[in-house]
Amino acid sequence: MTGGRKVAREPKTAYRMASSSTKLLVAAIDFGTTFSGYAFSFRHQYETDPTKVSGKVWHSKTGLLASMKAPTCLLLKPDQSFEAFGYDAENKYSELALEDEHKKWYYFKRFKMMLHDRMGMKRDVELEDELGKSVSATKVFSLAIRYLKNDLLQNCKDQATEIYEKDIHWVLTTPAIWSDAAKQFMREAAVKAGINGDALEIALEPEAASIYCRHIPLQRTEKGGKVSVETFSPGSKYLVLDAGGGTVDITLHEVTKDRTIKELHQASGGPWGGTRVDEEFRKLLIKILGCPVFTKFQHNYMDDYLELLREFELKKRDIKTRI
Numbered sequence: 221m222t223g224g225r226k227v228a229r230e231p232k233t234a235y236r237m238a239s240s241s242t243k244l245l246v247a248a249i250d251f252g253t254t255f256s257g258y259a260f261s262f263r264h265q266y267e268t269d270p271t272k273v274s275g276k277v278w279h280s281k282t283g284l285l286a287s288m289k290a291p292t293c294l295l296l297k298p299d300q301s302f303e304a305f306g307y308d309a310e311n312k313y314s315e316l317a318l319e320d321e322h323k324k325w326y327y328f329k330r331f332k333m334m335l336h337d338r339m340g341m342k343r344d345v346e347l348e349d350e351l352g353k354s355v356s357a358t359k360v361f362s363l364a365i366r367y368l369k370n371d372l373l374q375n376c377k378d379q380a381t382e383i384y385e386k387d388i389h390w391v392l393t394t395p396a397i398w399s400d401a402a403k404q405f406m407r408e409a410a411v412k413a414g415i416n417g418d419a420l421e422i423a424l425e426p427e428a429a430s431i432y433c434r435h436i437p438l439q440r441t442e443k444g445g446k447v448s449v450e451t452f453s454p455g456s457k458y459l460v461l462d463a464g465g466g467t468v469d470i471t472l473h474e475v476t477k478d479r480t481i482k483e484l485h486q487a488s489g490g491p492w493g494g495t496r497v498d499e500e501f502r503k504l505l506i507k508i509l510g511c512p513v514f515t516k517f518q519h520n521y522m523d524d525y526l527e528l529l530r531e532f533e534l535k536k537r538d539i540k541t542r543i
């Protein structure tokens with residue numbers, strides 16, 4: 221963990237959330253650097269199987285990509301009001317670019333880490349869109365969270381009877397390495413997005429991942445010659461490494477006798493996610509082509525530029541290493 225930054229502790233409410241909450245539903249939003257998604261679980265579902273959650277499968281236009289998360293892309297109209305999120309935002313912006321009508325619109329992608337880089341003591345920061353136009357970070361984050369919240373509620377309504385806001389316990393995850401200011405910013409953006417602050421919990425991404433790992437069968441056990449895979453037994457120590465797009469987050473936990481989780485080491489990590497690879501690719505192109513040519517390409521041929529990034533993403537995922 222050399223170079224990693226230790227984090228200020230968040231209250232460990234995530235550990236007791238599901239058992240102490242009297243709410244009917246837990247609705248969680250994972251706001252990622254590259255991909256975001258959500259999941260929800262009713263109290264009775266959690267009690268039967270804590271790993272059973274409902275979510276949404278998002279599809280790219282070409283159908284090449286389908287997953288439980290959508291790209292963290294936000295498209296705003298020229299008057300800065302919401303237009304689209306996820307694959308819809310990507311597609312619409314590409315279409316606008318093809319017609320050279322995109323320049324007055326605001327397109328944000330991978331903006332989560334800007335918060336990590338810039339959130340100092342200031343109450344708000346400005347974020348630059350794909351073409352360098354600024355919008356307040358609060359607006360960008362709250363519009364994106366509002367979209368995810370509303371889509372979750374719609375998805376939930378489609379599956380069940382009417383659910384009221386007062387029945388919901390909201391969870392929003394943040395990287396472990398984020399400062400308290402950045403976590404507080406996320407809370408405020410969520411409240412601005414219409415989430416009731418009293419029913420909102422900010423949880424650390426790797427802690428949420430660790431709680432999930434604690435509930436799934438991962439440990440190989442052998443009893444009387446019979447081999448089986450079970451959940452971690454009391455006393456087991458395990459490390460979760462969540463390698464994301466923006467950050468790599470690490471937690472080290474132990475399963476206690478009563479099967480709760482004890483933290484053995486403060487959650488840590490660093491800004492070493494997959495987008496660092498993309499950034500190096502971008503730097504390589506600038507080195508080869510020169511900054512003026514690259515900027516011209518990005519500004520005047522935005523649809524080709526976006527296509528190049530999509531292709532790179534697919535290629536990156538295809539690389540195999542021999543062990």
Ligand SMILES: Nc1ncnc2c1ncn2[C@@H]1O[C@H](COP(=O)(O)OP(=O)(O)OP(=O)(O)O)[C@@H](O)[C@H]1O
Pocket residue numbers: 251252253254255256289332425463464465466467468493494495533536537538
């Ligand atoms: N097979 C793969 N090989 C290499 N990189 C991959 C592969 N699959 C996904 N990635 C990279 O992982 C990142 C996406 O991971 P993930 O969805 O966990 O991130 P995230 O939740 O958006 O980010 P974070 O949690 O850091 O905010 C992207 O940078 C993507 O390019």
Ligand SMILES: [Mg+2]
Pocket residue numbers: 250251252253425464465
């Ligand atoms: Mg993530």
